[in-house]
Every structure is written in C-alpha cells, then in structure tokens.
Amino acid sequence: MNENSKKQLKKTGRPLKNDPAKIxxxxxxxxxxHARFLALFDQSGMQVKAHFITSCIFDKTMKSVQIDKGTVDFYMRLTSFHSQFRSIGVNYNQIVKLLYKSFSxxxxxxxxxxxxKQTAEMVQLFKKVVEITEEFDKKHLKNSLKNDSENRKK
Structure with missing residues (x-):
C-alpha cells in the first residue's frame, strides 16, 4: 500500500516541462x-526580471569583431606613421626656435x-596616406563587417 501511495504522490502537481531552465x-x-538595472527593467514594461535579462542578452544584436592579421599590421604601421608625424611637428617647432636664435x-x-617646401611635400604625402587608408577601410573593413552581419542572418 505504501508503494501505491508513493506513485500517486509523484503524479500530483504541475506537469513537467519539456525543456526546463536548470542552468x-x-x-x-x-x-x-542596480539602480540603472531597475530603471531599464521598469522602462521595459516586463513583469519578470529573468525574462528581461534573457531578452537583453538574446534579442539584442551583439557585435563580434574578427581580427585580421593584415588589418592589425596595417593599423600598427599607421599608428607608427602617425607618431612619426607628431614627432616631426615637435622637431619643426624646435627648429624654428633655433633658426631665429642662431641665425640672422x-x-x-x-x-x-x-x-x-619640405612641409608642403609632407602634407601631400599625408593626404595620400589618408586616401589609401580610406580606400583600405572601404574595401576591407566595411566588407568584413557586412560579411559578419550576413553570416549572422543565416
């Protein structure tokens, strides 16, 4: 009789879910x-905080960035180039001061x-660098972002 009553107890209650959220x-x-979280939760109009957090995580698009070695190398060289231009600017100011101190x-x-004249040539060179950078950005970086978004849609 005890065995029959145990079996009946198991059948009572709410039915089990097919895919329960256990994790x-x-x-x-x-x-x-916490104050920011509660403000966002109130703005959402949802009743359950767990559902709000789940919707924030899974319903919003996440940006993922793939690191391309060529792009990183290009970026590092461009950064180095920019720092050299800055040092040239500092040296330029020092040269002008020395010229007026040392010479008539x-x-x-x-x-x-x-x-x-040399500065004008350098400006032209820098404009070419900017053009090449924009061209690189259009060809490679925009395309990789477009491909990423297309892959997510699939």
Whole structure:
C-alpha cells in the first residue's frame, strides 16, 4: 500500500516541462548599477526580471569583431606613421626656435622657406596616406563587417 501511495504522490502537481531552465548564472551589482538595472527593467514594461535579462542578452544584436592579421599590421604601421608625424611637428617647432636664435632674420627666413617646401611635400604625402587608408577601410573593413552581419542572418 505504501508503494501505491508513493506513485500517486509523484503524479500530483504541475506537469513537467519539456525543456526546463536548470542552468543558473548569478551577477552582482553595486548600488549605482542596480539602480540603472531597475530603471531599464521598469522602462521595459516586463513583469519578470529573468525574462528581461534573457531578452537583453538574446534579442539584442551583439557585435563580434574578427581580427585580421593584415588589418592589425596595417593599423600598427599607421599608428607608427602617425607618431612619426607628431614627432616631426615637435622637431619643426624646435627648429624654428633655433633658426631665429642662431641665425640672422634673413638667413632664418631662407631656411624656413626650404622647410616650408619640405612641409608642403609632407602634407601631400599625408593626404595620400589618408586616401589609401580610406580606400583600405572601404574595401576591407566595411566588407568584413557586412560579411559578419550576413553570416549572422543565416
């Protein structure tokens, strides 16, 4: 008789779900983060915080970035190039000060004229670098972002 009553107890209650949510994660907030979370939760109009968190995680698109070695190399060289331009600017200011201290105004002006020509050439070179960078951005970076979004849709 005990066996029959145990079997009956198991059948009572709510029916079991096909795919129960058994895996749990916990997070900790400080006071400011908790206030922001509650404000977002209230704005959502949802009744259950777990459903709100789930919708935030799975319904919003996440950006993933693939690291291309060629792109990283290009970026590093471009950064190095930019730092060299900055150091040239610092040196440029130092040269102008030295020219006016060390030489007469006429001689300093002559040297500055030559320096201006070199600077104009450098500006043209920098414009070419910017054009090449924009071209690289259009060809490679935009295409890789487009391919990523297409792959997610599939």
């Amino acid at each position: 749990r994660y916990t997070i900790s907030f400080n006071e400011e983060e 105004e006429k001689k300093a002006s002559a040297y500055l004229y030559k320096l201006e």
